[in-house]
Amino acid sequence: xxxxxxTTATVxxxxxxxxxxxxxxxxxxxxxxxxxxxxxxxxxxxxAGAKSATxxxxxxxxxxxxxxxxxxxxxxHDVLDAVADQxxxxxxxxxxxxxxxxxxxLAVWAQRHGIDYLDGGIIATPPMIGQPGSSILYSGSQxxxxxxxxxxxxxxxxxxxxxxxxxxxxxxxxxLAGMYAMFAGFxxxxxxxxxxxxxxxxxxxRSAGWLAAMTASLPRAGAQIDTGDYTxxxxxxxxxxxAIDAIxxxxxxxxxxxxxxxxxxxxxxxxxxxxxxxxxxERMFESLxxxxxxxxxx
Ligand code: FVH
Numbered sequence: 001x002x003x004x005x006x007t008t009a010t011v012x013x014x015x016x017x018x019x020x021x022x023x024x025x026x027x028x029x030x031x032x033x034x035x036x037x038x039x040x041x042x043x044x045x046x047x048a049g050a051k052s053a054t055x056x057x058x059x060x061x062x063x064x065x066x067x068x069x070x071x072x073x074x075x076x077h078d079v080l081d082a083v084a085d086q087x088x089x090x091x092x093x094x095x096x097x098x099x100x101x102x103x104x105x106l107a108v109w110a111q112r113h114g115i116d117y118l119d120g121g122i123i124a125t126p127p128m129i130g131q132p133g134s135s136i137l138y139s140g141s142q143x144x145x146x147x148x149x150x151x152x153x154x155x156x157x158x159x160x161x162x163x164x165x166x167x168x169x170x171x172x173x174x175x176l177a178g179m180y181a182m183f184a185g186f187x188x189x190x191x192x193x194x195x196x197x198x199x200x201x202x203x204x205x206r207s208a209g210w211l212a213a214m215t216a217s218l219p220r221a222g223a224q225i226d227t228g229d230y231t232x233x234x235x236x237x238x239x240x241x242x243a244i245d246a247i248x249x250x251x252x253x254x255x256x257x258x259x260x261x262x263x264x265x266x267x268x269x270x271x272x273x274x275x276x277x278x279x280x281x282e283r284m285f286e287s288l289x290x291x292x293x294x295x296x297x298x
């Protein structure tokens with residue numbers, strides 16, 4: 001049986017993530033050229049079979065698929081602006097964490113230079129790349145996404161969110177918002193239990209199982225939010241208000257600042273004050289003044 005054609009790939013940026021992506025490409029049998037601003041980060045990759053380029057131009061010339069994994073939006077321009085003409089006709093996938101507007105700006109920039117552009121948001125840490133649980137969200141050029149599915153699968157599960165280059169980034173940052181808010185809640189709890197002599201490590205053990213069990217209800221909660229009907233009650237806002245008021249009071253007694261739980265109280269109080277206390281707690285979503293489906297609020 002004939003072997004499927006291999007992509008010639010270039011990876012620009014060999015931080016922890018860029019190295020993991022390049023290593024996955026090499027393992028997958030793709031001819032891979034790497035470049036990094038500072039020297040010395042390519043040693044293991046070269047030993048594994050990658051080629052090292054000394055300039056961005058040399059690296060871009062070597063790959064049909066150019067993967068950028070740099071620090072931020074500005075660093076992508078710092079690296080790519082000088083080789084824009086050379087990138088024309090090539091496929092560029094930017095896996096640098098970039099805000100939605102940054103991704104859209106790069107897509108316009110790429111189009112101006114005749115470059116096909118796909119943006120991606122990585123939902124994984126470097127050691128997870130190529131392992132179960134690694135997920136990468138893509139949006140922008142459907143052509144690039146379809147043409148290189150075999151490459152994306154080397155990195156993790158791949159999902160495409162449409163031609164708006166900013167869409168994947170919106171989903172990426174939404175997932176990160178949930179993660180950071182959950183960790184902040186954990187930090188708050190760790191500060192509370194410290195006052196009764198429980199270490200943060202001990203509290204981490206207890207919280208891991210508890211929070212994992214609670215997250216199982218998220219699909220059900222999301223489905224209720226989508227209906228906009230909160231009359232089927234899983235836990236009433238009145239009940240949640242009593243719980244959060246008690247948490248606020250216990251936190252004050254413990255001498256823990258209210259920066260984390262104070263805003264939660266505001267969200268629930270607003271719904272109760274509007275007369276929705278008997279409805280389901282998922283109604284707190286409405287306190288965020290959510291924008292209409294399919295577009296940001298003007
Ligand atoms: N590491 C992670 O867990 C997260 C997971 C989710 C996605 N992020 C994003 O991935 C991008 C790269 O992350 P990283 O972990 O590789 O980051 P660093 O190890 O800090 O490497 C940064 C590379 O960027 C190069 N660089 C920075 N500024 C410039 C510039 N102006 N011109 C050229 N290159 C630049 C830097 O080069 P050097 O310092 O070694 O010379 C590194 O190669 C990132 O967007 C995460 O948010 C990772």
